[in-house]
Amino acid sequence: MVVTTLTQHWKMLLQRIFRAVIMGPPGSGKGTVSGRIVKSFGLMHLSSGDLLRANIKDKTELGLLMKSCIDQGQLVPDDVISRLILTEMRNIDQSSWLLDGFPRTVSQAESLDNVCSVNTVINLDVPYQTIKQRLTSRWLHLPSGRVYNIDFNPPKIAGLDDVTGEPLIQRDDDTPETVTRRLKAYENQTRPVLEYYRSKGVLETFSGTETNKIWPHIQALLSKKLSLQN
Ligand SMILES: Nc1nc2c(ncn2[C@@H]2O[C@H](COP(=O)(O)OP(=O)(O)O)[C@@H](O)[C@H]2O)c(=O)[nH]1
């Protein structure tokens, strides 16, 4: 008897390449939902924030240059992040993928469009008040990007990653003042990207305050879209 896991099942269905983007303000649950999408559907996951933090941790020239920008709650320059992401995408261009945190400006969306078109954009619409509460209790496993929350999904052992047992950190840009600046940047620079994708007919918005309530709707949408395209 052939036993296939759920992920293998979706990988078999994903013979044609499916390209998705997940958007939403800081703390809306992009990383959390991405983890679930990867687990359920086997898409490759590329997170611009994880990539930037890996560069900072490794003290690359780019990381050192971008750190102050990120710590001040500003977006890094379009040309820098577009080059970084589009280069990384070459490693996964034979697979179906999910971009998390990119594009964040209309200019970045146009750069992506010059390379390929996106099938679906998942937009997490979570109230700012909910976000502010979540981010002060976010903990991160830097090497993997796994996120925890003291209230929502605490690690099994406080301060340690469930999988590796390595220490968790709090992000320098998760202070209340910096979160306010990041929300302003979202409002001014990223919200127009939603309109950009809405006009292309690929935007799917999910509103709510709890990831566990939003997730079944995202799961249903992706099951439908992935079955339809094969
Ligand atoms: N209380 C609560 N926290 C959540 C929920 N969903 C995600 N989180 C936490 O909120 C924080 C931000 O989520 P994350 O996925 O990192 O958001 P991102 O910044 O959009 O990638 C993390 O600490 C998550 O563990 C939820 O439904 N309720």
Ligand SMILES: Nc1ncnc2c1ncn2[C@@H]1O[C@H](COP(=O)(O)OP(=O)(O)O)[C@@H](O)[C@H]1O
């Ligand atoms: N596409 C992007 N364009 C510009 N800056 C970015 C981009 N992605 C990430 N950054 C920078 O990295 C920071 C952290 O991003 P991310 O981990 O996606 O955080 P968030 O939890 O705010 O969604 C952003 O506040 C910004 O400074």
